[in-house]
Amino acid sequence: MSEQNNSFHYTYSSAQQKEVEEIRKKYVTAEISESKLEKLRKLDAGVTKKAAGVSLCVGIASLLILGLGMSLIMSEFGDGLGTALEWTIGLICGIVGMAGVIAAYPLYQQVLKRERKKAAPEILKLTEELREK
Numbered sequence: 001m002s003e004q005n006n007s008f009h010y011t012y013s014s015a016q017q018k019e020v021e022e023i024r025k026k027y028v029t030a031e032i033s034e035s036k037l038e039k040l041r042k043l044d045a046g047v048t049k050k051a052a053g054v055s056l057c058v059g060i061a062s063l064l065i066l067g068l069g070m071s072l073i074m075s076e077f078g079d080g081l082g083t084a085l086e087w088t089i090g091l092i093c094g095i096v097g098m099a100g101v102i103a104a105y106p107l108y109q110q111v112l113k114r115e116r117k118k119a120a121p122e123i124l125k126l127t128e129e130l131r132e133k
Contacts, residue, residue, distance in 0.1 A: 062100025
């Protein structure tokens with residue numbers, strides 16, 4: 001007599017396999033599932049995002065200050081203030097605002113340089129590991 005194999009085998013279709021993998025990814029920790037290339041991309045993006053964020057904050061704040069200065073000079077905003085005082089405050093706000101707008105891009109470059117220096121050891125380590133493969 002021959003022995004019968006009473007086990008049941010079932011294979012999933014490719015669409016079902018994909019769905020199974022997507023569900024599995026939710027429960028696997030990020031450190032385990034994250035590849036070295038993905039980690040490298042995240043590090044690089046984080047450096048530029050921080051520099052852009054700082055630069056945008058300074059630029060937007062400076063534009064608002066510049067706008068305040070322009071409105072003081074060009075309108076009757078400060079009826080209670082003397083015209084000379086209104087112009088003086090508006091001119092100072094305008095100059096400070098322009099200086100901030102002009103300084104936003106050099107600030108971006110400085111923050112980018114500093115953040116690249118911080119992230120360089122880990123990025124270089126990951127790139128060497130990826131080159132060896």
